[in-house]
Amino acid sequence: MISFIAQRIAKAIIVLLALVVLNFFLIRMAPGDPAVVMAGEAGAGDQLFIVQLREKFGLDQPLPVQLFLYVKGILSLDLGFSFRQQMPVSTLILQRLPATLLLTGTAFAISLAFGILFGALAARFAGTWADTAITVAALIFYATPLFWVALMAILLFSVAMDWLPSFGYETVGAGYTGLTHVFDVAAHLILPATTIGLFFMATYARMTRASMLEVGRLDFVKTARAKGLSDTVIQRRHVLRNALLPVVTLAGLQAGTLVGGAVLTETVFAWPGIGRLMYEALLQRDYNLLLGVFVVCSAMVLAFNLITDLVYRSVDPRIEFAA
Amino acid sequence: MSKRKILMSLATMCVLSTAAVAEGPKPGGVVNAVIQPEPPSLMMGLVQNGPTQMVAGNIYEGLLRYSPKLDPLPGLAETWSVSEDGRVYTFKLVKGVTWHDGKPFTSADVLFSIEFLKQTHARARGNLVQLDKVEAPDESTVVFTLKQPFGPFIGIFEVGSLPMIPKHIYEGTNFKTNPANNTPVGTGPFMFKEWQKGSFIRLVKNPNYHVKGKPNIDEIYWNVIPDAAARSVAYETGKVDVLPGGSVENFDVPRLSKLKNTCVTGAGWEFFSPHSWLWLNNRSGPTANKKFRQALMFAIDRNMAKDVVWNGLGKVATGPSGSAIKYYTSAVPKYDYDPAKAKALLKEAGYNGEKVRMLPLPYGETWQRWAEMVRQNLQDVGINVEMIATDVPGWNQKVSEWDYDIAFTYLYQYGDPALGVGRNYVSSQIAKGSPFNNVEGYSNSEIDKLFADGAVAFPDSAREEIYAKAQKILVEDVPVAWMLELQFPTITRCSVKNLITTGIGVNDGFRDAWIEK
Numbered sequence: 109m110i111s112f113i114a115q116r117i118a119k120a121i122i123v124l125l126a127l128v129v130l131n132f133f134l135i136r137m138a139p140g141d142p143a144v145v146m147a148g149e150a151g152a153g154d155q156l157f158i159v160q161l162r163e164k165f166g167l168d169q170p171l172p173v174q175l176f177l178y179v180k181g182i183l184s185l186d187l188g189f190s191f192r193q194q195m196p197v198s199t200l201i202l203q204r205l206p207a208t209l210l211l212t213g214t215a216f217a218i219s220l221a222f223g224i225l226f227g228a229l230a231a232r233f234a235g236t237w238a239d240t241a242i243t244v245a246a247l248i249f250y251a252t253p254l255f256w257v258a259l260m261a262i263l264l265f266s267v268a269m270d271w272l273p274s275f276g277y278e279t280v281g282a283g284y285t286g287l288t289h290v291f292d293v294a295a296h297l298i299l300p301a302t303t304i305g306l307f308f309m310a311t312y313a314r315m316t317r318a319s320m321l322e323v324g325r326l327d328f329v330k331t332a333r334a335k336g337l338s339d340t341v342i343q344r345r346h347v348l349r350n351a352l353l354p355v356v357t358l359a360g361l362q363a364g365t366l367v368g369g370a371v372l373t374e375t376v377f378a379w380p381g382i383g384r385l386m387y388e389a390l391l392q393r394d395y396n397l398l399l400g401v402f403v404v405c406s407a408m409v410l411a412f413n414l415i416t417d418l419v420y421r422s423v424d425p426r427i428e429f430a431a
Numbered sequence: 432m433s434k435r436k437i438l439m440s441l442a443t444m445c446v447l448s449t450a451a452v453a454e455g456p457k458p459g460g461v462v463n464a465v466i467q468p469e470p471p472s473l474m475m476g477l478v479q480n481g482p483t484q485m486v487a488g489n490i491y492e493g494l495l496r497y498s499p500k501l502d503p504l505p506g507l508a509e510t511w512s513v514s515e516d517g518r519v520y521t522f523k524l525v526k527g528v529t530w531h532d533g534k535p536f537t538s539a540d541v542l543f544s545i546e547f548l549k550q551t552h553a554r555a556r557g558n559l560v561q562l563d564k565v566e567a568p569d570e571s572t573v574v575f576t577l578k579q580p581f582g583p584f585i586g587i588f589e590v591g592s593l594p595m596i597p598k599h600i601y602e603g604t605n606f607k608t609n610p611a612n613n614t615p616v617g618t619g620p621f622m623f624k625e626w627q628k629g630s631f632i633r634l635v636k637n638p639n640y641h642v643k644g645k646p647n648i649d650e651i652y653w654n655v656i657p658d659a660a661a662r663s664v665a666y667e668t669g670k671v672d673v674l675p676g677g678s679v680e681n682f683d684v685p686r687l688s689k690l691k692n693t694c695v696t697g698a699g700w701e702f703f704s705p706h707s708w709l710w711l712n713n714r715s716g717p718t719a720n721k722k723f724r725q726a727l728m729f730a731i732d733r734n735m736a737k738d739v740v741w742n743g744l745g746k747v748a749t750g751p752s753g754s755a756i757k758y759y760t761s762a763v764p765k766y767d768y769d770p771a772k773a774k775a776l777l778k779e780a781g782y783n784g785e786k787v788r789m790l791p792l793p794y795g796e797t798w799q800r801w802a803e804m805v806r807q808n809l810q811d812v813g814i815n816v817e818m819i820a821t822d823v824p825g826w827n828q829k830v831s832e833w834d835y836d837i838a839f840t841y842l843y844q845y846g847d848p849a850l851g852v853g854r855n856y857v858s859s860q861i862a863k864g865s866p867f868n869n870v871e872g873y874s875n876s877e878i879d880k881l882f883a884d885g886a887v888a889f890p891d892s893a894r895e896e897i898y899a900k901a902q903k904i905l906v907e908d909v910p911v912a913w914m915l916e917l918q919f920p921t922i923t924r925c926s927v928k929n930l931i932t933t934g935i936g937v938n939d940g941f942r943d944a945w946i947e948k
Contacts, residue, residue, distance in 0.1 A: 280652050
């Protein structure tokens with residue numbers, strides 16, 4: 109197992125470096141650069157200012173030199189300096205990481221727990237009105253764009269009913285501490301986390317249902333029934349456990365994207381996370397910041413792929429590690 | 432409404448306003464405002480973008496402030512005088528002013544700020560081009576001597592153009608990496624307190640502010656909300672009290688303005704005078720033809736754009752200068768909406784239906800809708816328009832590389848044609864790589880001379896004559912298609928009083944503001 113993990117980590121590092129190079133060129137293929145964007149924001153039209161900015165950011169260097177310097181930085185765990193925010197990229201990412209993890213982690217937990225629950229219920233009562241209701245609801249949430257769900261949720265729960273806050277991480281200026289602060293953050297978390305959660309919940313529910321129905325037709329389930337086990341035990345212990353492998357795969361993929369945040373949801377709800385940081389960096393062509401976020405996200409995806417493989421083993425002991 | 436009702440309403444308003452006056456400014460209270468996008472820094476000497484100026488304009492100060500008519504008002508200077516030959520400007524500073532850290536503000540800080548800004552502030556560098564020397568005969572006097580008279584000079588001292596920087600904090604340090612950049616220290620009515628990146632910036636009242644009895648408000652929270660619809664909701668649900676100009680999409684303004692206790696104003700943009708126009712590529716294609724460009728001016732219904740897209744705010748632009756800018760004249764050729772005349776001119780120009788590429792300004796839905804409206808106007812007279820979608824950096828690149836036929840834009844004019852108008856029309860400003868100079872490629876030696884002379888002519892009457900002539904020539908030639916003098920509506924709770932009192936509006940407005948309880 110150790111050699112399996114070591115080999116996977118070595119491969120992951122190579123993939124990560126390849127991604128860095130690819131992203132480096134992809135970002136620079138987009139039209140415009142940070143110097144012109146910043147000059148525009150400053151209302152400064154003079155050529156000298158733009159040239160000075162390019163020199164300051166090292167954008168006047170040939171592209172291979174810029175790449176070399178960037179990769180050299182990455183190898184020494186330096187993600188560079190944000191042109192626009194005038195701070196080290198790693199500081200900016202670390203500042204935003206807790207908010208993002210709270211949001212995506214909550215959404216992940218909601219979607220996984222309720223997705224599997226509803227999927228299992230739909231499978232258990234396949235063909236009944238409950239199954240139809242869950243399947244139709246899942247289809248609707250799966251097909252509806254996130255930003256629309258977000259805006260509708262704001263209109264309903266913030267504007268019309270005034271139950272939940274519509275933006276931010278906490279009530280600005282309230283100065284809450286202790287438990288009051290926890291409840292305040294939780295209130296701000298409900299709408300964005302549910303918005304993201306609904307989409308993934310629908311995915312998990314559909315996948316769990318389909319997988320359970322498929323597993324339910326296998327011979328070992330018939331054997332379990334023949335042994336006289338109750339239906340609940342069969343569904344929970346035998347069918348659900350065996351049906352979870354595709355769900356674990358999907359959950360692994362989703363977990364890998366947790367750090368990247370949710371660009372649209374964070375933007376609509378003014379959630380101070382990494383998704384928004386990435387979105388703003390893209391609009392401002394803040395190359396280092398954008399690349400830095402990509403690097404961290406890629407690393408997390410690779411790490412969670414590895415973890416997913418390890419979880420497979422615990423879910424299904426028949427799976428063996430092959431280096 | 433009947434006459435009687437109107438009279439009764441007016442009477443009620445009079446009573447209410449009398450009551451308000453009688454009550455006078457009340458100290459205390461917290462204001463929640465919106466800021467977007469989040470400023471990269473609040474150190475005004477280093478960063479000059481709009482959001483930085485809006486927040487930090489309440490932390491830092493300039494020597495002067497400007498009325499909505501752009502007349503200079505006391506700031507850190509209490510009096511000023513100009514020599515008879517227009518070359519020497521003497522400022523007497525307010526005595527007893529201290530920085531937020533308690534150190535005294537003196538003329539040495541002014542001298543230091545000038546040197547600082549020459550290195551870091553592109554616009555200040557341009558504004559100080561005629562400066563020969565600056566001296567401080569004593570602690571509260573500063574004397575600027577110019578190489579030759581420079582008409583706009585008295586207009587360059589507002590906080591965004593020439594903010595005062597604390598010498599004792601920055602002297603001998605690397606300006607860009609000075610840790611104080613994260614905790615800005617100014618002399619202004621509010622002090623920096625806290626910045627939770629991505630969430631809010633908190634300013635608190637400066638208890639030692641040099642203007643007695645000000646500021647009234649205790650704290651300002653600038654909320655960072657990236658989505659325009661979410662900003663509208665934040666106001667609607669009572670979470671924010673002030674939406675500075677441009678915070679929400681224009682189609683939301685009528686709805687928000689009907690909310691209880693809501694006041695809307697287009698004032699506070701006089702100094703910037705945001706002027707919108709269409710860049711027309713004068714180098715090649717149909718837009719190189721003067722008659723085609725004139726046809727565009729007749730083809731576009733600018734009044735409809737003002738009324739529909741901009742909710743009636745702003746004015747139809749008559750030429751290169753906004754009407755709030757010095758030496759503006761309306762005595763120029765007129766281009767009223769006249770599709771028939773546009774068609775006739777297109778025929779004269781020999782336009783044969785070639786495709787014309789148009790770049791909308793990628794600043795949100797308002798600009799997109801305006802571009803759709805213009806496209807419809809142009810198609811109505813037979814112009815074959817292709818819209819090119821870009822994001823902001825893409826737009827910047829296409830315009831600065833001259834890769835367009837028609838492109839929407841708007842630029843600030845900074846109160847004087849020598850500062851914010853000439854740069855878009857003189858030949859010396861034709862240079863690839865910047866989207867803010869003479870991007871259209873218009874070249875006219877007479878215009879070059881007029882703007883060169885206008886900047887240094889003395890006295891004012893001489894400048895007036897020169898700029899009137901320049902405006903007439905430009906409007907005749909139509910190097911660009913002027914659209915509207917923009918006014919970005921500021922939406923506030925009516926209980927937030929006296930917020931906009933100067934030509935830069937919210938940017939230095941909280942000094943005088945107070946909250947009606």
